[in-house]
Protein backbone atom coordinates (compact mmCIF):
# COMPACT_ATOMS: atom_id res chain seq x y z
CA UNK A 1 0.00 0.00 0.00
CA UNK A 2 1.03 3.55 -0.66
CA UNK A 3 2.90 4.82 2.40
CA UNK A 4 1.16 8.16 2.09
CA UNK A 5 -2.20 6.49 2.76
CA UNK A 6 -0.93 4.75 5.90
CA UNK A 7 0.65 7.99 7.05
CA UNK A 8 -2.76 9.65 6.80
CA UNK A 9 -4.24 7.14 9.26
CA UNK A 10 -1.47 7.91 11.74
CA UNK A 11 -2.14 11.62 11.22
CA UNK A 12 -5.78 11.09 12.19
CA UNK A 13 -4.56 9.55 15.43
CA UNK A 14 -2.36 12.56 16.15
CA UNK A 15 1.06 11.43 14.91
CA UNK A 16 2.94 14.16 13.08
CA UNK A 17 4.52 13.38 9.69
CA UNK A 18 7.98 13.94 11.22
CA UNK A 19 7.42 11.37 13.95
CA UNK A 20 5.92 8.92 11.48
CA UNK A 21 8.83 9.26 9.06
CA UNK A 22 11.33 8.75 11.88
CA UNK A 23 9.54 5.57 12.93
CA UNK A 24 9.52 4.29 9.39
CA UNK A 25 13.25 4.80 9.05
CA UNK A 26 13.89 2.91 12.27
CA UNK A 27 11.53 0.09 11.31
CA UNK A 28 13.25 -0.45 7.96
CA UNK A 29 16.46 -1.35 9.76
CA UNK A 30 14.77 -3.99 11.89
CA UNK A 31 13.73 -6.42 9.19
CA UNK A 32 16.24 -9.11 10.17
CA UNK A 33 15.44 -8.92 13.87
CA UNK A 34 11.75 -9.17 13.19
CA UNK A 35 12.38 -12.29 11.12
CA UNK A 36 14.16 -13.93 14.06
CA UNK A 37 11.27 -13.04 16.35
CA UNK A 38 8.83 -14.55 13.85
CA UNK A 39 10.72 -17.82 13.67
CA UNK A 40 10.66 -18.21 17.48
CA UNK A 41 6.91 -17.57 17.35
CA UNK A 42 6.50 -20.20 14.66
CA UNK A 43 8.42 -22.75 16.72
CA UNK A 44 6.36 -22.02 19.82
CA UNK A 45 3.09 -22.07 17.89
CA UNK A 46 3.86 -25.64 16.83
CA UNK A 47 4.77 -26.49 20.41
CA UNK A 48 1.34 -25.32 21.64
CA UNK A 49 -0.61 -27.08 18.89
CA UNK A 50 1.34 -30.28 19.51
CA UNK A 51 0.52 -30.15 23.23
CA UNK A 52 -3.17 -29.56 22.51
CA UNK A 53 -3.29 -32.47 20.09
CA UNK A 54 -1.37 -34.81 22.41
CA UNK A 55 -3.81 -34.08 25.22
CA UNK A 56 -6.82 -34.44 22.93
CA UNK A 57 -8.37 -31.06 23.52
CA UNK A 58 -11.99 -31.39 22.41
CA UNK A 59 -15.00 -29.18 21.93
CA UNK A 60 -16.29 -30.60 25.19
CA UNK A 61 -13.22 -29.20 27.00
CA UNK A 62 -14.06 -25.73 25.73
CA UNK A 63 -17.74 -25.90 26.57
CA UNK A 64 -17.30 -26.88 30.20
CA UNK A 65 -18.95 -24.46 32.55
CA UNK A 66 -18.67 -25.78 36.05
CA UNK A 67 -19.91 -23.91 39.10
CA UNK A 68 -19.95 -24.66 42.79
CA UNK A 69 -17.26 -27.16 43.73
CA UNK A 70 -16.30 -27.70 40.14
CA UNK A 71 -15.81 -31.46 40.41
CA UNK A 72 -14.83 -33.33 37.25
CA UNK A 73 -14.14 -30.27 35.17
CA UNK A 74 -12.75 -31.84 32.01
CA UNK A 75 -11.82 -28.47 30.50
CA UNK A 76 -9.82 -27.37 33.52
CA UNK A 77 -8.11 -30.73 34.02
CA UNK A 78 -7.20 -31.12 30.35
CA UNK A 79 -5.85 -27.57 30.20
CA UNK A 80 -3.53 -28.38 33.08
CA UNK A 81 -2.29 -31.41 31.17
CA UNK A 82 -1.74 -29.21 28.11
CA UNK A 83 0.37 -26.80 30.15
CA UNK A 84 2.39 -29.66 31.61
CA UNK A 85 2.94 -31.14 28.15
CA UNK A 86 3.76 -27.82 26.51
CA UNK A 87 6.31 -26.73 29.12
CA UNK A 88 7.82 -30.13 29.92
CA UNK A 89 6.44 -30.38 33.45
CA UNK A 90 5.00 -33.36 35.30
CA UNK A 91 1.92 -31.40 36.34
CA UNK A 92 0.38 -27.95 36.29
CA UNK A 93 -2.05 -25.77 38.16
CA UNK A 94 -3.78 -23.24 35.88
CA UNK A 95 -6.66 -21.55 37.58
CA UNK A 96 -8.88 -18.49 37.55
CA UNK A 97 -8.75 -18.68 41.37
CA UNK A 98 -5.11 -17.58 41.16
CA UNK A 99 -5.72 -13.85 41.02
CA UNK A 100 -2.43 -12.54 39.62
CA UNK A 101 1.27 -13.23 39.25
CA UNK A 102 2.12 -12.23 42.80
CA UNK A 103 -0.55 -14.61 44.06
CA UNK A 104 0.83 -17.45 41.91
CA UNK A 105 4.33 -16.86 43.25
CA UNK A 106 3.13 -16.49 46.85
CA UNK A 107 1.21 -19.73 46.43
CA UNK A 108 4.27 -21.56 45.13
CA UNK A 109 6.39 -20.29 48.01
CA UNK A 110 3.90 -20.70 50.83
CA UNK A 111 2.96 -24.22 49.79
CA UNK A 112 6.46 -25.54 49.27
CA UNK A 113 8.16 -23.97 52.29
CA UNK A 114 7.62 -24.92 55.92
CA UNK A 115 8.53 -23.16 59.18
CA UNK A 116 12.28 -23.34 59.69
CA UNK A 117 13.04 -23.51 55.98
CA UNK A 118 15.02 -20.86 54.20
CA UNK A 119 14.29 -19.23 50.87
CA UNK A 120 17.21 -18.05 48.74
CA UNK A 121 17.26 -15.52 45.93
CA UNK A 122 20.60 -15.83 44.15
CA UNK A 123 19.74 -13.05 41.68
CA UNK A 124 19.38 -10.08 44.00
CA UNK A 125 16.24 -8.36 45.14
CA UNK A 126 13.02 -9.92 43.86
CA UNK A 127 10.12 -8.09 42.22
CA UNK A 128 8.65 -5.35 44.42
CA UNK A 129 5.41 -7.09 45.34
CA UNK A 130 7.31 -10.16 46.54
CA UNK A 131 9.04 -8.13 49.23
CA UNK A 132 5.84 -8.26 51.25
CA UNK A 133 5.22 -11.91 50.44
CA UNK A 134 8.66 -12.81 51.76
CA UNK A 135 8.60 -10.26 54.57
CA UNK A 136 11.55 -8.17 53.40
CA UNK A 137 9.08 -5.37 54.00
CA UNK A 138 6.99 -6.49 56.98
CA UNK A 139 3.50 -7.53 56.03
CA UNK A 140 0.64 -9.55 57.47
CA UNK A 141 0.85 -13.18 56.46
CA UNK A 142 4.37 -12.98 55.06
CA UNK A 143 6.68 -15.99 54.98
CA UNK A 144 8.68 -14.30 57.76
CA UNK A 145 5.63 -14.40 60.06
CA UNK A 146 5.57 -18.17 59.60
CA UNK A 147 9.23 -18.55 60.55
CA UNK A 148 10.55 -18.95 57.02
CA UNK A 149 13.78 -17.03 56.66
CA UNK A 150 15.14 -15.38 53.55
CA UNK A 151 18.60 -14.92 52.17
CA UNK A 152 19.69 -13.01 49.11
CA UNK A 153 22.87 -13.00 47.08
CA UNK A 154 23.24 -9.93 44.92
CA UNK A 155 24.49 -10.05 41.36
CA UNK A 156 28.01 -8.85 40.66
CA UNK A 157 27.89 -5.52 38.83
CA UNK A 158 24.13 -5.99 38.50
CA UNK A 159 24.60 -8.73 35.91
CA UNK A 160 26.73 -11.74 36.85
CA UNK A 161 25.93 -14.54 39.27
CA UNK A 162 28.07 -14.44 42.42
CA UNK A 163 28.90 -18.16 42.45
CA UNK A 164 31.11 -17.92 45.57
CA UNK A 165 28.45 -15.95 47.39
CA UNK A 166 25.80 -18.47 46.41
CA UNK A 167 27.95 -21.39 47.57
CA UNK A 168 28.29 -19.71 50.96
CA UNK A 169 24.58 -18.87 51.19
CA UNK A 170 23.25 -22.37 50.56
CA UNK A 171 22.90 -24.17 53.89
CA UNK A 172 21.07 -27.11 55.48
CA UNK A 173 17.88 -25.04 55.78
CA UNK A 174 17.83 -23.84 52.16
CA UNK A 175 14.70 -25.43 50.76
CA UNK A 176 13.75 -23.34 47.77
CA UNK A 177 15.64 -21.07 45.42
CA UNK A 178 13.71 -18.37 43.58
CA UNK A 179 15.09 -17.12 40.28
CA UNK A 180 13.45 -14.18 38.59
CA UNK A 181 13.90 -14.40 34.82
CA UNK A 182 12.79 -10.89 33.97
CA UNK A 183 14.42 -7.79 35.35
CA UNK A 184 11.12 -6.38 36.60
CA UNK A 185 11.83 -2.92 38.01
CA UNK A 186 15.53 -3.60 38.49
CA UNK A 187 18.33 -2.16 36.37
CA UNK A 188 19.94 -5.51 35.61
CA UNK A 189 19.47 -7.38 32.34
CA UNK A 190 16.95 -10.22 32.18
CA UNK A 191 18.35 -13.74 32.14
CA UNK A 192 18.29 -16.09 29.20
CA UNK A 193 16.93 -19.57 29.78
CA UNK A 194 20.45 -20.92 29.27
CA UNK A 195 21.83 -18.62 31.95
CA UNK A 196 19.12 -19.81 34.30
CA UNK A 197 20.09 -23.39 33.44
CA UNK A 198 23.69 -22.70 34.31
CA UNK A 199 22.67 -21.21 37.65
CA UNK A 200 20.39 -24.13 38.47
CA UNK A 201 23.11 -26.68 37.62
CA UNK A 202 25.47 -24.89 39.95
CA UNK A 203 22.95 -24.76 42.80
CA UNK A 204 21.99 -28.42 42.35
CA UNK A 205 25.67 -29.38 42.40
CA UNK A 206 25.82 -27.91 45.91
CA UNK A 207 22.43 -29.17 47.08
CA UNK A 208 20.68 -31.60 44.72
CA UNK A 209 17.31 -31.69 46.50
CA UNK A 210 16.72 -27.93 46.67
CA UNK A 211 13.61 -26.77 44.77
CA UNK A 212 14.51 -24.34 41.98
CA UNK A 213 11.60 -22.08 41.12
CA UNK A 214 11.61 -19.60 38.25
CA UNK A 215 9.47 -16.49 38.31
CA UNK A 216 8.71 -16.73 34.61
CA UNK A 217 6.60 -13.55 34.33
CA UNK A 218 7.08 -11.84 30.96
CA UNK A 219 9.50 -14.50 29.75
CA UNK A 220 7.14 -17.07 28.27
CA UNK A 221 7.57 -17.77 24.54
CA UNK A 222 10.33 -15.20 24.13
CA UNK A 223 12.75 -18.06 23.51
CA UNK A 224 12.30 -21.59 22.23
CA UNK A 225 13.10 -23.06 25.63
CA UNK A 226 11.41 -22.57 28.98
CA UNK A 227 12.97 -22.99 32.44
CA UNK A 228 11.79 -26.57 33.12
CA UNK A 229 13.85 -27.68 30.13
CA UNK A 230 17.04 -26.51 31.83
CA UNK A 231 16.46 -28.09 35.23
CA UNK A 232 13.95 -25.86 37.04
CA UNK A 233 11.48 -27.70 39.28
CA UNK A 234 8.77 -25.10 39.05
CA UNK A 235 7.89 -22.19 36.78
CA UNK A 236 5.29 -19.66 37.72
CA UNK A 237 3.52 -16.77 36.05
CA UNK A 238 0.44 -14.71 35.37
CA UNK A 239 -2.24 -15.24 32.74
CA UNK A 240 -2.74 -11.54 32.22
CA UNK A 241 0.80 -11.53 30.90
CA UNK A 242 2.28 -13.63 28.10
CA UNK A 243 0.51 -16.97 28.38
CA UNK A 244 -3.01 -15.59 28.56
CA UNK A 245 -2.42 -14.25 25.05
CA UNK A 246 -4.54 -11.21 25.90
CA UNK A 247 -7.67 -13.34 26.10
CA UNK A 248 -7.53 -14.78 29.62
CA UNK A 249 -9.47 -12.35 31.83
CA UNK A 250 -7.75 -13.52 35.05
CA UNK A 251 -5.52 -16.28 36.29
CA UNK A 252 -2.12 -17.63 37.09
CA UNK A 253 -0.21 -20.82 36.46
CA UNK A 254 2.36 -23.11 38.01
CA UNK A 255 4.02 -25.92 36.06
CA UNK A 256 6.64 -28.34 37.30
CA UNK A 257 7.32 -31.32 39.53
CA UNK A 258 4.23 -33.23 40.60
CA UNK A 259 4.99 -32.83 44.28
CA UNK A 260 5.43 -29.06 44.05
CA UNK A 261 2.17 -28.70 42.14
CA UNK A 262 0.31 -30.90 44.63
CA UNK A 263 1.58 -28.79 47.50
CA UNK A 264 0.35 -25.69 45.71
CA UNK A 265 -3.06 -27.21 44.96
CA UNK A 266 -3.59 -28.16 48.59
CA UNK A 267 -2.70 -24.66 49.61
CA UNK A 268 -4.82 -22.95 46.94
CA UNK A 269 -7.98 -24.84 47.86
CA UNK A 270 -7.60 -26.92 50.98
CA UNK A 271 -5.66 -29.86 52.38
CA UNK A 272 -7.51 -32.95 51.22
CA UNK A 273 -9.21 -31.19 48.31
CA UNK A 274 -6.33 -29.98 46.16
CA UNK A 275 -6.93 -29.93 42.42
CA UNK A 276 -10.30 -31.69 42.63
CA UNK A 277 -12.24 -28.50 43.31
CA UNK A 278 -12.23 -25.09 41.68
CA UNK A 279 -15.03 -24.26 39.27
CA UNK A 280 -13.94 -22.78 35.98
CA UNK A 281 -17.06 -20.62 35.56
CA UNK A 282 -16.75 -20.55 31.80
CA UNK A 283 -13.36 -18.85 31.51
CA UNK A 284 -11.46 -21.95 30.44
CA UNK A 285 -12.16 -21.45 26.74
CA UNK A 286 -10.27 -18.16 26.87
CA UNK A 287 -7.37 -19.89 28.64
CA UNK A 288 -7.08 -22.36 25.79
CA UNK A 289 -7.42 -19.79 23.07
CA UNK A 290 -5.11 -17.39 24.89
CA UNK A 291 -2.39 -20.03 25.08
CA UNK A 292 -2.93 -20.74 21.40
CA UNK A 293 -2.50 -17.04 20.52
CA UNK A 294 0.31 -16.38 22.97
CA UNK A 295 3.29 -17.12 20.66
CA UNK A 296 2.21 -14.54 18.07
CA UNK A 297 1.07 -12.04 20.67
CA UNK A 298 4.46 -12.29 22.40
CA UNK A 299 6.14 -11.80 19.03
CA UNK A 300 4.19 -8.58 18.46
CA UNK A 301 5.12 -7.34 21.91
CA UNK A 302 8.78 -8.17 21.28
CA UNK A 303 8.79 -6.26 18.02
CA UNK A 304 7.37 -3.28 19.89
CA UNK A 305 10.09 -3.53 22.53
CA UNK A 306 12.85 -3.72 19.93
CA UNK A 307 11.32 -0.81 18.02
CA UNK A 308 11.14 1.30 21.19
CA UNK A 309 14.76 0.51 22.07
CA UNK A 310 15.89 1.61 18.64
CA UNK A 311 13.81 4.79 18.66
CA UNK A 312 14.85 5.99 22.09
CA UNK A 313 18.47 4.95 21.85
CA UNK A 314 18.74 6.95 18.64
CA UNK A 315 17.37 9.95 20.54
CA UNK A 316 20.07 9.62 23.20
CA UNK A 317 18.17 7.97 26.07
CA UNK A 318 19.53 5.00 27.91
CA UNK A 319 17.60 1.83 27.05
CA UNK A 320 17.70 -1.67 28.59
CA UNK A 321 17.98 -3.94 26.67
CA UNK A 322 19.81 -1.82 24.11
CA UNK A 323 18.93 -1.61 20.43
CA UNK A 324 20.86 -4.72 19.39
CA UNK A 325 20.83 -7.03 22.44
CA UNK A 326 19.04 -10.37 22.37
CA UNK A 327 15.76 -10.50 24.26
CA UNK A 328 14.80 -12.63 27.23
CA UNK A 329 11.51 -10.99 28.16
CA UNK A 330 9.07 -8.50 26.65
CA UNK A 331 10.00 -5.56 28.88
CA UNK A 332 11.74 -2.49 27.59
CA UNK A 333 13.15 0.05 30.00
CA UNK A 334 13.82 3.60 28.88
CA UNK A 335 15.45 6.05 31.27
CA UNK A 336 14.22 9.60 30.87
CA UNK A 337 15.94 11.07 33.92
CA UNK A 338 12.97 13.22 34.90
CA UNK A 339 9.43 12.66 36.17
CA UNK A 340 8.14 14.72 33.21
CA UNK A 341 9.69 12.31 30.71
CA UNK A 342 8.17 9.27 32.43
CA UNK A 343 4.78 10.96 32.60
CA UNK A 344 4.78 12.12 28.95
CA UNK A 345 5.78 8.64 27.76
CA UNK A 346 3.00 6.95 29.73
CA UNK A 347 0.45 9.51 28.59
CA UNK A 348 1.41 8.69 24.99
CA UNK A 349 0.88 4.97 25.54
CA UNK A 350 -2.51 5.73 27.06
CA UNK A 351 -3.49 8.01 24.19
CA UNK A 352 -2.80 5.18 21.72
CA UNK A 353 -5.11 2.69 23.46
CA UNK A 354 -8.29 1.25 22.00
CA UNK A 355 -9.98 1.60 25.42
CA UNK A 356 -9.82 4.66 27.73
CA UNK A 357 -7.65 6.60 25.30
CA UNK A 358 -9.18 9.88 26.47
CA UNK A 359 -8.08 9.57 30.11
CA UNK A 360 -4.81 11.07 31.32
CA UNK A 361 -2.87 8.83 33.70
CA UNK A 362 -1.25 10.38 36.78
CA UNK A 363 1.17 8.91 39.37
CA UNK A 364 -0.50 7.26 42.40
CA UNK A 365 0.43 5.25 45.50
CA UNK A 366 -0.26 1.76 44.30
CA UNK A 367 -0.56 -1.07 46.86
CA UNK A 368 2.60 -3.19 47.00
CA UNK A 369 4.95 -0.51 45.65
CA UNK A 370 7.19 1.82 47.67
CA UNK A 371 7.01 4.93 45.44
CA UNK A 372 4.20 6.55 43.43
CA UNK A 373 3.74 4.75 40.14
CA UNK A 374 2.28 6.03 36.90
CA UNK A 375 0.60 3.41 34.78
CA UNK A 376 -0.72 3.58 31.28
CA UNK A 377 -3.15 0.90 30.30
CA UNK A 378 -6.05 1.15 27.96
CA UNK A 379 -6.65 -2.53 28.16
CA UNK A 380 -9.53 -4.88 27.48
CA UNK A 381 -8.54 -6.71 30.68
CA UNK A 382 -7.86 -4.51 33.68
CA UNK A 383 -4.14 -4.26 34.42
CA UNK A 384 -3.25 -6.69 31.66
CA UNK A 385 0.36 -6.14 30.76
CA UNK A 386 0.49 -8.37 27.71
CA UNK A 387 -1.63 -5.58 26.32
CA UNK A 388 0.22 -2.39 25.47
CA UNK A 389 1.09 -0.85 28.81
CA UNK A 390 3.74 1.16 30.56
CA UNK A 391 4.56 1.98 34.10
CA UNK A 392 7.16 3.96 35.84
CA UNK A 393 7.89 4.41 39.52
CA UNK A 394 8.37 8.12 40.18
CA UNK A 395 11.83 7.79 41.65
CA UNK A 396 15.36 8.09 40.24
CA UNK A 397 16.55 7.21 37.67
CA UNK A 398 13.06 7.97 36.31
CA UNK A 399 12.84 5.00 34.02
CA UNK A 400 9.74 3.78 32.32
CA UNK A 401 9.01 0.10 31.83
CA UNK A 402 7.10 -0.62 28.73
CA UNK A 403 5.62 -3.90 27.58
CA UNK A 404 3.00 -5.68 25.56
CA UNK A 405 0.86 -4.97 22.59
CA UNK A 406 -1.60 -7.56 21.32
CA UNK A 407 -0.50 -6.71 17.80
CA UNK A 408 2.75 -5.26 16.52
CA UNK A 409 0.86 -2.44 14.82
CA UNK A 410 -0.69 -1.30 18.05
CA UNK A 411 2.65 -1.45 19.83
CA UNK A 412 4.12 0.65 17.03
CA UNK A 413 1.38 3.26 17.34
CA UNK A 414 1.91 3.39 21.11
CA UNK A 415 5.60 4.07 20.77
CA UNK A 416 5.12 6.70 18.09
CA UNK A 417 2.47 8.34 20.29
CA UNK A 418 4.82 8.32 23.28
CA UNK A 419 7.41 10.09 21.16
CA UNK A 420 4.78 12.54 19.97
CA UNK A 421 3.93 13.40 23.61
CA UNK A 422 7.61 13.90 24.43
CA UNK A 423 7.89 16.23 21.46
CA UNK A 424 4.70 18.08 22.45
CA UNK A 425 6.06 18.51 25.99
CA UNK A 426 9.34 19.90 24.64
CA UNK A 427 11.38 17.05 26.17
CA UNK A 428 12.46 15.86 22.72
CA UNK A 429 13.16 18.63 20.18
CA UNK A 430 11.47 18.11 16.83
CA UNK A 431 14.67 19.07 14.98
CA UNK A 432 16.44 16.09 16.62
CA UNK A 433 14.04 13.59 15.10
CA UNK A 434 15.87 12.78 11.91
Ligand SMILES: *Cc1c(COP(=O)(O)O)cnc(C)c1O
Pocket residue numbers: 100101102103105127129180181182183184215217218238
Ligand atom coordinates in the same frame (compact mmCIF):
# COMPACT_ATOMS: atom_id res chain seq x y z
C1 LIG B 1 4.35 -8.91 36.96
C2 LIG B 1 5.39 -9.62 37.73
C3 LIG B 1 5.11 -10.19 38.97
C4 LIG B 1 3.80 -10.01 39.67
O1 LIG B 1 2.69 -10.23 38.90
P1 LIG B 1 1.33 -9.44 39.16
O2 LIG B 1 0.39 -10.09 38.25
O3 LIG B 1 1.58 -8.00 38.86
O4 LIG B 1 0.97 -9.64 40.59
C5 LIG B 1 6.13 -10.88 39.58
N1 LIG B 1 7.33 -11.00 39.03
C6 LIG B 1 7.63 -10.46 37.85
C7 LIG B 1 9.01 -10.62 37.28
C8 LIG B 1 6.68 -9.75 37.16
O5 LIG B 1 6.97 -9.21 35.99
